[in-house]
Amino acid sequence: MDIALEKLQQQIENMVQLTPQEWAAFRDCWKLLSFKRQEYLVREGQTERYLYFVVEGIQRLYFLNDGNEICLGFSFDHSFSGVYDSFVSQTPSQYYLQAITPSKLLALSYTDLEQLYATYPIFERWGRLFNQYFLLGRVKRERDMMSMTAEERYVRLMTESPRTLQLIPHKYLASYLGMSAETFSRVRKRLSKS
Amino acid sequence: MDIALEKLQQQIENMVQLTPQEWAAFRDCWKLLSFKRQEYLVREGQTERYLYFVVEGIQRLYFLNDGNEICLGFSFDHSFSGVYDSFVSQTPSQYYLQAITPSKLLALSYTDLEQLYATYPIFERWGRLFNQYFLLGRVKRERDMMSMTAEERYVRLMTESPRTLQLIPHKYLASYLGMSAETFSRVRKRLSKS
DNA sequence: GTTATTTCTTGACTTAGGTCAAGAGTGCTT
DNA sequence: AAGCACTCTTGACCTAAGTCAAGAAATAAC
Numbered sequence: 001m002d003i004a005l006e007k008l009q010q011q012i013e014n015m016v017q018l019t020p021q022e023w024a025a026f027r028d029c030w031k032l033l034s035f036k037r038q039e040y041l042v043r044e045g046q047t048e049r050y051l052y053f054v055v056e057g058i059q060r061l062y063f064l065n066d067g068n069e070i071c072l073g074f075s076f077d078h079s080f081s082g083v084y085d086s087f088v089s090q091t092p093s094q095y096y097l098q099a100i101t102p103s104k105l106l107a108l109s110y111t112d113l114e115q116l117y118a119t120y121p122i123f124e125r126w127g128r129l130f131n132q133y134f135l136l137g138r139v140k141r142e143r144d145m146m147s148m149t150a151e152e153r154y155v156r157l158m159t160e161s162p163r164t165l166q167l168i169p170h171k172y173l174a175s176y177l178g179m180s181a182e183t184f185s186r187v188r189k190r191l192s193k194s
Numbered sequence: 195m196d197i198a199l200e201k202l203q204q205q206i207e208n209m210v211q212l213t214p215q216e217w218a219a220f221r222d223c224w225k226l227l228s229f230k231r232q233e234y235l236v237r238e239g240q241t242e243r244y245l246y247f248v249v250e251g252i253q254r255l256y257f258l259n260d261g262n263e264i265c266l267g268f269s270f271d272h273s274f275s276g277v278y279d280s281f282v283s284q285t286p287s288q289y290y291l292q293a294i295t296p297s298k299l300l301a302l303s304y305t306d307l308e309q310l311y312a313t314y315p316i317f318e319r320w321g322r323l324f325n326q327y328f329l330l331g332r333v334k335r336e337r338d339m340m341s342m343t344a345e346e347r348y349v350r351l352m353t354e355s356p357r358t359l360q361l362i363p364h365k366y367l368a369s370y371l372g373m374s375a376e377t378f379s380r381v382r383k384r385l386s387k388s
Numbered sequence: 389g390t391t392a393t394t395t396c397t398t399g400a401c402t403t404a405g406g407t408c409a410a411g412a413g414t415g416c417t418t
Numbered sequence: 419a420a421g422c423a424c425t426c427t428t429g430a431c432c433t434a435a436g437t438c439a440a441g442a443a444a445t446a447a448c
Contacts, residue, residue, distance in 0.1 A: 065341040124318035131325035147259040
C-alpha cells in the first residue's frame with residue numbers, strides 16, 4: 001500500500017505541484033477498502049461515494065441493457081476507478097462497478113474531496129485537469145466506436161493495451177469493444193491465420 | 195451581442211459565483227468573431243485557439259473517415275463550441291469545426307483563459323465544473339451509442355432535442371446518430387406510419 | 389423567377405455482425 | 419481426482435443497417 005501511495009503521489013504531481021502540507025492533507029483523506037471476487041463496489045441505483053485508486057485487483061464497469069451486460073471500462077494496477085459520473089453529480093448510478101478479482105483500493109469520499117477543494121485551491125486545478133484527462137479519453141473512444149469495424153477495434157486494443165487483453169476475460173472485452181463474444185472469437189481466429 | 199453576454203454570464207454564474215471584478219475580467223477576454231456559411235473555424239491539423247460561445251448561427255463538429263464525414267456534435271444559440279480536446283491539450287485537431295450557417299461567436303483564447311486561471315482561483319473551479327459537465331454529456335452519449343438501435347437513437351434525439359432535429363440537415367444528423375442518410379430516411383418513414 | 393445544386397427518398401441488393409445451439413476447453417470445489 | 423460450472427469456439431442461420439443507383443424535392447444562386 002505504501003507503493004500505491006507513492007504511485008498516487010506521482011499521478012497527482014504529474015498534474016499539479018503540491019506543498020508537503022497539501023500532500024499530507026490529501027493523503028490522509030484516502031482509506032483502504034477491500035473487496036472479494038465478484039463483489040460490487042457500486043450497484044445500479046446506488047450513489048457512488050468514492051473515487052478509487054486501485055492498489056491491487058481488477059474491476060469492471062458495466063451496465064445492463066435488456067438483461068445484457070455491456071462493459072464500459074476496466075481498472076487495475078495504479079489507475080483511478082469509480083462510477084465517476086455518479087460520483088461527481090452525486091446522483092444514482094446507472095452502472096455497476098464490480099471486482100473481477102479480489103481487490104484492494106484506496107478510496108476518497110465525496111465530502112472529503114469537497115473539503116479539499118474548499119480548503120486548498122490547488123485541488124480545484126487538479127480536479128480540472130483530472131476531468132480534462134478523463135474527457136480526452138472518452139472523446140477518443142467515441143471516435144473509435146463511430147468509425148472502426150469490430151476487427152479494427154480489436155486490433156487497436158491489442159496494440160494500445162495488450163495488458164488489458166491479457167488480464168480481462170474475453171466475454172467482457174467483447175462487449176467493451178461493442179461486439180458479441182462469438183464475433184470476438186471469430187475476429188481472433190481470422191487474425192491468427194493472417 | 196449584449197444579450198449573448200448576458201446569456202454567457204448566466205451560464206457561468208450557474209456554476210460559480212463571481213465578484214463584479216472577476217466577471218469584468220472574464221467578460222473582457224471574449225472577442226466577437228464572424229464566419230460565413232461553410233467557413234471553417236478549425237480544420238484538421240490546426241490547433242484550436244479558442245473556446246467559443248455562440249451568439250448566432252449553427253456549427254458542426256465532424257471528422258473524416260475514409261472520405262466519409264462523421265458528425266460528433268452541433269452548436270447553436272447560447273451554447274459553447276470549439277474543438278475542445280484540441281483546445282485544452284493545445285495539440286493539432288483531428289476534427290473540423292464548420293459554420294453551417296453564417297455565424298457570430300464570442301471567442302476566448304487559450305492564453306487568456308490560462309491567464310484567468312492564474313489570476314483568479316474561482317476560474318479553476320469553473321473550469322473543473324465545465325469539464326465535468328462536458329464529461330457527463332460524453333458518458334451519456336457513449337452509453338446510448340452502445341446500447342440503442344438506430345431507430346431508438348432517432349427517437350431519443352426527437353424527444354430530447356427536437357430543436358436539433360429541426361435545425362440540422364438530415365445528412366449530418368444521420369452520421370451524428372451513427373447511421374447512413376438512407377437509414378435515417380427510412381427510420382423517419384417507418385415512424386411516421388406507426 | 390428560373391436554373392443549378394444539394395438534399396432527401398425509395399428500391400434492390402449486399403454484408404457485417406448478431407443469435408441460437410452444441411461442443412470443447414479450463415479451472416474451481418469438495 | 420472427479421464433477422461441475424464457467425468460458426471460449428464453431429457452425430448454421432438471420433437481420434439491421436450499409437451501399438449503389440436513380441428520381442423527387444428543396445435550396446441556393448444568378
